[in-house]
Amino acid sequence: MSHELLAPEAALRLILAECTALPAENCALDDALGRVLAEAVIAPEALPPFDNSAMDGYALAGGSEPLPAGSEWLIEGEQAAGDGASRARHGAWEIMTGARVPDGLDRVIAVEQTERLDAPPRVRLKAAVAAGDNLRRAGSDVAQGVAVLAAGILLAPNHLMLLAALGVARVRVATRPRLAVLCTGRELVDAAGAALAPGQIRNSNGPHLAAALPRAGAELVHRETVGDEVEAFLAAFARARDAGARVVISTGAVSMGRYDFVPEALQQLGATAIFHKLAIRPGKPLLFARLPDGTLFFGLPGNPIAVAVGLRFFVEPALRTMLGLPHEVPWRVSLTADYAKKPRLRFHLKARVAMDAQGGLSAQVLEGQESYRIRSLTEANAWAVIPLEANTLAAGSLVEVYGPSHLHSPDFGGSHA
Ligand SMILES: Nc1nc2c(c(=O)[nH]1)N[C@H]1C(S)=C(S)[C@@H](COP(=O)(O)OP(=O)(O)OC[C@H]3O[C@@H](n4cnc5c(N)ncnc54)[C@H](O)[C@@H]3O)O[C@H]1N2
Numbered sequence: 001m002s003h004e005l006l007a008p009e010a011a012l013r014l015i016l017a018e019c020t021a022l023p024a025e026n027c028a029l030d031d032a033l034g035r036v037l038a039e040a041v042i043a044p045e046a047l048p049p050f051d052n053s054a055m056d057g058y059a060l061a062g063g064s065e066p067l068p069a070g071s072e073w074l075i076e077g078e079q080a081a082g083d084g085a086s087r088a089r090h091g092a093w094e095i096m097t098g099a100r101v102p103d104g105l106d107r108v109i110a111v112e113q114t115e116r117l118d119a120p121p122r123v124r125l126k127a128a129v130a131a132g133d134n135l136r137r138a139g140s141d142v143a144q145g146v147a148v149l150a151a152g153i154l155l156a157p158n159h160l161m162l163l164a165a166l167g168v169a170r171v172r173v174a175t176r177p178r179l180a181v182l183c184t185g186r187e188l189v190d191a192a193g194a195a196l197a198p199g200q201i202r203n204s205n206g207p208h209l210a211a212a213l214p215r216a217g218a219e220l221v222h223r224e225t226v227g228d229e230v231e232a233f234l235a236a237f238a239r240a241r242d243a244g245a246r247v248v249i250s251t252g253a254v255s256m257g258r259y260d261f262v263p264e265a266l267q268q269l270g271a272t273a274i275f276h277k278l279a280i281r282p283g284k285p286l287l288f289a290r291l292p293d294g295t296l297f298f299g300l301p302g303n304p305i306a307v308a309v310g311l312r313f314f315v316e317p318a319l320r321t322m323l324g325l326p327h328e329v330p331w332r333v334s335l336t337a338d339y340a341k342k343p344r345l346r347f348h349l350k351a352r353v354a355m356d357a358q359g360g361l362s363a364q365v366l367e368g369q370e371s372y373r374i375r376s377l378t379e380a381n382a383w384a385v386i387p388l389e390a391n392t393l394a395a396g397s398l399v400e401v402y403g404p405s406h407l408h409s410p411d412f413g414g415s416h417a
């Protein structure tokens with residue numbers, strides 16, 4: 001048997017070569033959170049839409065010289081937020097924050113810098129006020145017709161604030177890749193409350209993938225647990241495709257065991273195996289294939305951390321390409337302690353990134369790296385990736401660090417220290 005395993009970088013290139021950006025679709029603003037913008041947004045309106053006051057006070061007109069402190073102005077009208085257009089003659093207008101400035105006026109003085117006088121109603125300035133003071137000009141935030149958001153942006157609440165302010169009702173977003181998850185193994189029990197018979201375990205990969213995939217930008221269209229038989233797997237696979245899946249992810253049954261039937265099932269489907277087994281830990285037996293109809297297939301090894309690594313480092317990059325997102329750039333963070341590993345495999349380590357008082361980042365490789373250990377994953381906030389050829393790294397060495405998903409950076413809160 002050859003010991004030359006495919007390098008993970010080469011595997012990723014093979015995966016990405018099979019992926020193309022999905023077409024754009026319309027999306028109402030209310031549904032747009034977390035979607036990827038497929039086309040730049042051009043501002044349909046100016047923001048603010050009209051000149052308005054930044055203060056509660058008095059709007060006035062004048063020339064290029066400031067109106068001096070001590071000058072008095074007759075009060076000609078009042079303008080509150082929501083009032084329509086009005087035209088000033090020459091006096092002062094009492095004005096509220098956000099109110100449209102009456103035509104002909106060009107500055108605002110805050111109410112606390114004025115004194116109100118009666119008979120006739122007038123205002124005395126306690127400070128000078130220059131042209132443009134306390135005015136928010138139409139279009140000063142966003143001019144009508146300019147590009148405000150670029151394609152490829154992941155829409156966050158801040159973006160929705162801007163789009164709502166501009167009156168954008170729908171946006172063009174990347175269609176979410178439709179995925180199905182098939183968990184294999186007759187040892188698996190799905191019902192959380194059910195008693196375990198001897199030899200049974202609970203299905204944890206299914207809930208993990210079902211939670212992680214939507215957060216990674218995918219739409220989960222089908223999820224099923226099957227035993228160790230090819231026929232049951234093929235039937236589940238057919239249901240996944242009927243549900244519209246263009247990517248099918250399975251867990252388990254890709255290694256060397258007697259019941260590791262996934263490669264055989266794929267053969268029966270007429271699939272082209274693109275690779276099987278990578279120079280990585282965990283997750284070495286990962287399998288990637290393409291079906292005759294173009295459906296992509298990831299066979300993730302069954303160990304829970306092998307599933308997490310397969311998702312994070314191979315499925316998520318594929319999702320990025322389908323969503324039209326650029327390749328991810330990892331952080332580079334120094335290790336808190338020496339680290340030693342075998343060469344010839346790239347390691348993906350559960351890690352905890354912390355920030356010190358000076359803002360410096362460090363990455364601690366957590367105890368319990370074995371691929372069956374789930375608990376340490378919950379203590380991790382990041383993945384540290386140690387290259388294939390490395391064997392020993394001294395404390396302080398920079399390593400590549402990836403967030404918990406391609407759309408989420410490490411969260412420093414909730415420290416377990
Ligand atoms: N002789 C060899 N044995 C194994 C090798 C090898 O190279 N030679 N590789 C090991 C590695 S590495 C991995 S990873 C696993 C992958 O095996 P499979 O993909 O065939 O997965 P299974 O055998 O079905 O399961 C492995 C393990 O994970 C548990 N599991 C499976 N599904 C779930 C689930 N949905 N939720 C929770 N846990 C699950 C399963 O019970 C097993 O304990 O193979 C090694 N063996």
Ligand code: MOO
Binds near residue numbers: 284305
């Ligand atoms: O590489 Mo496997 O994922 O260790 O258990």
